[in-house]
Structure formats: C-alpha cells, structure tokens
Amino acid sequence: MAQRLKTDWFLFWTVISLAFFGLVIIFSASLPKTELMHISQFYFMAKQAALIGVGVVCLMGLKRLDYRKLNRPEWAFGLMGVMLTMLVAVYFLDSHHHRWIRVPGFQLQPSELAKPALAIFLAWFVTRRISAINSRYTLGPAALVIGVLAVLVLAGDMGTMAVLMITVAAVFYVAGISPRYAAMALAALMVIGVVGIAAKPYRLRRVVHFVDPSYELLDKADASGRVKAWLENSMSTRDPNYQARQSVIAVGSGGLFGLGLMHGKQKMLYVPEAHTDFIYSVIGEELGLFGCAGVLTAFMVILWRGLRLFWMAPDDFGKYLALAVTVCFTVQALINISVVLDLGPTKGIPLPLISYGGTSMLSSLVSLGLLLSVSERAG
Numbered sequence: 001m002a003q004r005l006k007t008d009w010f011l012f013w014t015v016i017s018l019a020f021f022g023l024v025i026i027f028s029a030s031l032p033k034t035e036l037m038h039i040s041q042f043y044f045m046a047k048q049a050a051l052i053g054v055g056v057v058c059l060m061g062l063k064r065l066d067y068r069k070l071n072r073p074e075w076a077f078g079l080m081g082v083m084l085t086m087l088v089a090v091y092f093l094d095s096h097h098h099r100w101i102r103v104p105g106f107q108l109q110p111s112e113l114a115k116p117a118l119a120i121f122l123a124w125f126v127t128r129r130i131s132a133i134n135s136r137y138t139l140g141p142a143a144l145v146i147g148v149l150a151v152l153v154l155a156g157d158m159g160t161m162a163v164l165m166i167t168v169a170a171v172f173y174v175a176g177i178s179p180r181y182a183a184m185a186l187a188a189l190m191v192i193g194v195v196g197i198a199a200k201p202y203r204l205r206r207v208v209h210f211v212d213p214s215y216e217l218l219d220k221a222d223a224s225g226r227v228k229a230w231l232e233n234s235m236s237t238r239d240p241n242y243q244a245r246q247s248v249i250a251v252g253s254g255g256l257f258g259l260g261l262m263h264g265k266q267k268m269l270y271v272p273e274a275h276t277d278f279i280y281s282v283i284g285e286e287l288g289l290f291g292c293a294g295v296l297t298a299f300m301v302i303l304w305r306g307l308r309l310f311w312m313a314p315d316d317f318g319k320y321l322a323l324a325v326t327v328c329f330t331v332q333a334l335i336n337i338s339v340v341l342d343l344g345p346t347k348g349i350p351l352p353l354i355s356y357g358g359t360s361m362l363s364s365l366v367s368l369g370l371l372l373s374v375s376e377r378a379g
Contacts, residue, residue, distance in 0.1 A: 055365030062369030098156030
C-alpha cells in the first residue's frame with residue numbers, strides 16, 4: 001500500500017510567501033538603479049520572478065520525490081564531484097572574483113549550488129558511518145572532501161564558506177563527534193579562515209575596521225604604519241564600513257512602522273546594491289521594525305519546522321538531511337541580517353529567498369524542496 005504523503009503546508013506557504021515578498025522588495029530597492037541604468041523599472045523583478053518560477057518547479061519536483069532515493073553513494077559523491085569541478089573551473093573562468101560562471105543573460109555561482117549538494121553528502125556520509133563517527137576511517141575521508149570544498153569556496157566567497165562549515169560542524173556535533181576531534185577540526189578551520197582573510201587585503205581590512213575602526217590597536221601593534229598603509233592602498237573604497245553604516249541609518253530611520261513601501265531614501269544609491277546583500281535595510285526603512293520582525297519570524301518558522309523534522313523523520317538519512325538544510329538556510333539568513341545591522345564584518349552573502357540573485361534563489365528553493373520531501377514522509 002502506497003504511503004500517504006503529508007505536506008507541511010505551514011512550511012510550504014512560509015517559503016512561498018518569503019519568495020514573493022522578496023519580489024516586491026526587489027522592485028522597490030532596485031528602482032534607483034534601473035533609473036541610473038536607463039532600463040525598465042521591472043528589469044530586476046522580472047529576472048528574479050523567472051528564476052523563482054524555475055525554482056518553484058524544482059521545489060515541487062523534489063517535494064514529490066522520495067528523498068530516500070538520494071541515499072546512495074552515486075548521488076552523494078556525484079553531486080559533490082560536480083560542485084568541486086565547477087569550483088575549480090570558476091577559479092580560472094572568473095580570474096578576478098573566482099565566483100561566477102558567466103553565460104549570456106545569466107551568472108551561475110557554484111558556491112551557492114554547493115549548499116544542497118553538501119546537505120545530501122553529509123546526510124549520506126553520517127548515516128553510513130554513524131556507528132563509527134569517531135573512527136579515523138570516517139573522519140579522514142570526510143576531512144579530505146570537506147577541506148577541499150572549504151578551500152575552493154574560500155577562494156572567492158568567505159561568507160558562503162563560513163555557512164557551509166557551520167553546517168558541517170552542526171551535523172557532526174549532533175552525530176556525536178568527540179570533543180577532541182571537534183577541537184582539532186575547529187583549529188584547522190580557524191587556520192584556513194585566517195589564511196583566507198590574510199590572503200586578500202580587503203577581507204583583512206573589513207575585519208580590522210570592524211574590530212578596531214579608529215586603528216588605535218593597530219597603531220600600537222604596528223608603530224611603523226606599514227600594515228595600515230598596505231591595507232589602505234589595497235582597497236577600492238576608502239571606507240570599508242560605508243555600506244554597513246548606511247544600512248544601519250536606513251534601519252534606524254524606519255522606526256516602528258517604516259516610511260512606507262517605495263518611500264525609502266537610503267536606497268537612492270546611499271546603500272550600494274540595495275537590492276542584493278543589503279536588502280534587509282530596505283525592509284527596515286520602508287516597513288519598519290514590524291517588517292523586519294515579520295521577516296525574522298518567517299525564518300524562525302523555517303528553523304522550527306526544520307528542527308521538528310529532524311526529530312520526526314523516520315530514518316537517519318532524513319534526520320540529517322533536514323538538519324543540514326535547516327542549519328545552512330537559517331545560518332545564512334542570520335549572518336546576512338547581522339551584517340546589515342553592523343553586528344559583524346561586511347561580507348557578500350545574500351538574504352535567502354529575498355535578495356536579488358538567481359543562483360541563490362535556485363539553491364534555496366532546491367534545498368527547501370529537499371526539506372519538504374522529508375516532511376511529506378515524516379510520521
């Protein structure tokens with residue numbers, strides 16, 4: 001007898017509502033840019049709507065797919081292999097940023113697509129080795145694959161690397177990794193992170209400017225001023241904290257109820273690229289505290305339903321797939337919001353389902369399609 005499917009409509013409509021709410025905000029946030037570029041005011045909204053359409057089709061297909069069919073090594077290693085190959089390719093195809101594979105009319109960002117691929121790999125790997133999670137035969141291969149992924153993503157996108165590694169840490173922690181191995185992994189990731197920051201001066205300056213904005217500590221540690229001069233000369237902008245400061249002004253000026261949809265002022269090129277990574281500031285200015293709280297509540301609903309699925313999934317693969325997708329999605333949202341509110345160093349990471357960006361939208365909807373597939377078959 002066929003299993004009766006049970007859709008989590010609460011989760012489903014939260015996801016769909018966020019995506020279409022994002023369309024409205026993208027339209028508002030991109031108006032000054034479209035005027036500057038002398039293009040249709042619907043340009044960015046129309047492109048995003050097309051990608052939402054593709055993403056929703058993928059979400060519905062994955063929702064109907066039995067996720068247990070993905071619990072196979074060919075899916076786990078096949079998808080991860082494709083992602084690693086694309087990340088190597090993008091390093092050479094985009095020699096400056098190491099982020100995008102450009103085709104006419106579209107930019108593909110492999111690091112975004114690595115998120116659902118990593119979720120499937122982690123779920124398969126941990127399920128297969130759950131009884132020997134602290135064995136060197138478990139941790140060795142996992143460290144090799146995940147380490148290569150971290151280095152390749154770090155080359156062009158440190159924010160996404162942080163999201164992926166937090167997801168890995170959460171899954172292995174829940175699976176029962178010993179504190180000794182966890183500490184070793186954390187030390188290794190810290191070394192990779194420090195090297196990644198130091199390798200690109202603009203990253204180092206963002207961190208230094210966030211921790212020591214007046215350079216008081218740096219001046220004491222570097223009396224000669226060489227490090228400060230190197231940082232100053234390496235930046236394309238003289239103020240690395242400009243976007244964060246302008247976004248805080250936007251959020252603060254919104255008050256409780258906001259200035260009204262379409263009536264924001266900071267998006268008038270004070271906040272650069274307001275329709276992408278800093279779109280939460282537009283929400284704060286135009287819809288106020290209540291608008292920001294509503295978006296944050298929607299993300300917390302996804303977190304709640306995802307963790308609920310971790311407890312309710314009928315098998316280990318479903319549990320860890322739900323956990324990986326949920327952690328990856330919500331951590332990305334919280335990092336983006338913290339940057340917009342100047343609670344962390346500036347980094348290029350979109351707000352899931354809301355920021356303009358086709359690959360990010362596809363990645364989010366595919367990941368949430370996997371989550372809904374688990375929910376269809378949970379008890």
